[in-house]
Amino acid sequence: MAVENDAEDRKSIERELKRGALELIVLHLLAPGEAYGYEIVAKLTAETNGTLAITDGTLYPVLYRLERAGFVSVRWETPQRGVPRKYYQLTDTGRAELVRLKREWTSFAAAMSKLLSAKGVRDDDDR
Amino acid sequence: MAVENDAEDRKSIERELKRGALELIVLHLLAPGEAYGYEIVAKLTAETNGTLAITDGTLYPVLYRLERAGFVSVRWETPQRGVPRKYYQLTDTGRAELVRLKREWTSFAAAMSKLLSAKGVRDDDDR
DNA sequence: GTCATATACCTTGTGACGCAAGACATATGG
């Protein structure tokens, strides 16, 4: 079953890029109101057309960290029919953290943008 | 010894954000022409006003990865006076990789920007 | 001479964390 995909061989940096952004992403997705795990995964996939998709195995540890940090509060809901769901909601400090992280992201992205578009790319080949 | 710094306790996400961007940053800094390690560190600090600064302990492993991957070529220079320097220069594949990484970064940053600025943040409190 | 400082390179250890892979539980419909 040699389904080796050449395109996939060139490792993507997306995983690494997400590292600093995931908590921000999740907090942001919780800003409009509470949501449960699977819903967050679906929301992210939908809102970015799959560009920033994550799996549940990635999300749950993030949610756990956010809960431990006091950024989200948790509520179980067991409906008459269906599987129990764990709803997450931003706390006040969570909302403040969201603002802080958004600011950090913006600052970083701006620095990257400025660096990459710098006119300092002269072609003085000293050879 | 309660010299706990509250400000520092809020961990910065900058370290994590750099993760996916560092190779891109270094390749980009090498685009104008060859440079040696300490020079790259100084260049990055200068061009971003310290926003994206790294230490040499971070850089050298990156350069080693880039060399192993064939993205940069290496040349030692031992001047009459002064410490020997190791000059790095982009290869052709390195230049291609730079283009690829820049594209990946742009795509990621665009997705983040779109997500964070989405008008989808309705305040429909379904209570 | 030697001692401090600056330049320049390199290595080790630590902590963090995305994600694949799997497990588990509850429903629904053949």
Next chain:
DNA sequence: CCATATGTCTTGCGTCACAAGGTATATGAC
């Protein structure tokens, strides 16, 4: 009873930024 969908959780792997330390060469001060 068995497959599929929904929903949550856990383990292990591999990757990597960074601090902290080390080495070697030059220069200026005393």
